[in-house]
Amino acid sequence: MxxxxxxxxxxxxxxxxxxxxxxxxxxxxxxxxxxxxxxxxxxxxxxxxxxxxxxxxxxxxxxxxxGAQAPAITVVSPGRTTVAGEIVATGVLAARRDAPVGVVGEGGRVVSIPVEAGDWVRQGQVLAVIDRSVQSQQAHAASAQIQVARADAELAQANLDRALQLVERGFVSQADVDRLTATRDAAAARVQVARAQLDELQARNARLNIVAPSAGLLLERNVEVGATVSAGSGPLFRLARGGEIEMLAQVGEEQLTKLRAGVSAEVTPVGSDQTFTGQVWQVAPTIDAQNRQGTARIALSYDPALRPGGFATARILSGTTTAPLLPESAVLSDDDGSFVYVVDAENKVQRRPVRTGMVTSEGVVIESGITGNEKIVLRAGGFLTEGETVNPRTAGQ
Structure with a gap:
């Protein structure tokens, strides 16, 4: 290496x-x-x-x-319920047949009034007596004229009878007989005239008394003793014929189309806890152009608690309807109208406009806007905003 x-x-x-x-x-x-x-x-x-x-x-x-921070909200799915149709209306109580009573004769000074408002009167009963002192004297004079005319007629008849006995002997001509016959007939006619004049005066005097045109309940007395009345004085009394009372219920144009004569109604006077059962006997054929309402006339039996002129509330049956029924707490309203909050599949709150119908003891009928299968916020809707995420909980859990 x-x-x-x-x-x-x-x-x-x-x-x-x-x-x-x-x-x-x-x-x-x-x-x-x-x-x-x-x-x-x-x-x-x-x-x-x-x-x-x-x-x-x-x-x-x-x-x-x-999820932990989302508010827990109670929701309901109302479904659809069959509800007896009901229309709530307000109006005034009045006499079903209001009969004003005034002076039908020449009038005069009132000397007696034997009745008071609230009395029951019979047909022909005297309600007020007017002074007739002058008219009575005229009636006496007319009666005397009848006696005078009758005496003249008897004298003319006697003259004619004597002439008829003498005509056969030739002491009286046929012309004299004819003249005496005419005199007798004229005298008899004057008797009839005098009698007719007396009858007229008596009829006039009878009209001085103000009488009830029919039996019923006296609602008003607008005259006092000593007053001078005439044909231009206006109604002195108001009478409810037969004591029959009715309610003039003001119903909206759309609701009026659902009413028919003969349906039942419950009427509650303002300030009273009594409810009276009546029946719609007439539905107005016209609509008021100003308020778009018509009148449903509800016949009621007499009761002292039903005072003409007072206000009342009526619940009128109008058939049945099938629609969602929500508690009042679930239905909100603002300037845009009524609405509910619906929780969608993502647990977000959505505003849904609805049209409400009648209000029953079980809730508010929703005529349109929802099908009844949605999850509707039951309470606390006023604290929610559209699009907010919530934690829905079914009512009862």
Whole structure:
């Protein structure tokens, strides 16, 4: 081995000697570098795997944290319910047949009023008496005129009878008989005229009394003793014929189309806890152009608690309907109208406009906007915002 070979061997280099004596040098470090590259590659791969696992774990933790931070919200799926149709309306109570009573004669000074508001009266009963002292004297004079005319008629008849007896003897001509007959007929006619005049005066005097045109409940008395009344004085009394009362319920244009005469209704006067059962007997054929409402007239039996002029609330049956029924807490409203919050498949809150119907003891009928299969936020909707992630929980869990 040469000196160079020895030196290279000391440095760690491989020395090979050929058969012909030549020295071949190989680097021992080649294999070491390969092993180093492999180790570095393994380390990089391990670092990549560790980074991936770290990122995945972080995302899962973030998702867990997000789920833990999402508010727990109670939701319901209402489905569809068959509900008895009901229309709620307000209106005033009134006499079903309101009969104003006033002066029908020439009038005069009121001397007596034997009735008070709230009294039941019969047909023809005197409600007020008007002074008739002058008219009574005129009636007496007319009665005397009848007596005078009757006496003249009797005298004319007697003259005619005597003339008829003398005409046969020739003492009285036929012309005289005819004249006496005409005188007798005129006297008899004057009796009839006098009698007719008396009847007229008596009829006028009878009209001085203000009487009830029919039996019923006296609602108002607008006159006092001593007042002077005439045909232009207006109604002095108001009478509810038969005591029948009705409610004039104001119903929206759309709801009015659902009503028919004969359906039942429950009427509750304002300030009262009593409910009275009635029946719609007439639905208005026209709509008020100002408020787009019509009148449903509900007939009611008399009761002292039903006072004409008072306000009342009516619940009118209008058939049945099948629709989602939500608790009132689930239905919100703002300037844009009524709406509910629906939780979608990603647990995000979405606003859904709805059209509400009648309100029952079980909830609010939703006429359109949802099918009933959605997850509807039951409560706390006013604290949510659209797009917010929530943790939905079914009611009852």
């Amino acid at each position: 040469t000196y160079e070979s020895e030196i290279m061997a000391k440095k760690g280099e491989a020395v090979n000697v050929s058969l012909d004596g030549e020295t071949v040098i190989e680097e021992r470090g080649g294999r070491s570098r390969k092993r180093l590259y492999i180790v570095i590659a393994l380390i990089v791969l391990a670092a990549i795997v560790a980074a991936y696992l770290l990122l995945t774990a972080g995302a899962e933790e973030e998702a867990v944290d997000t």
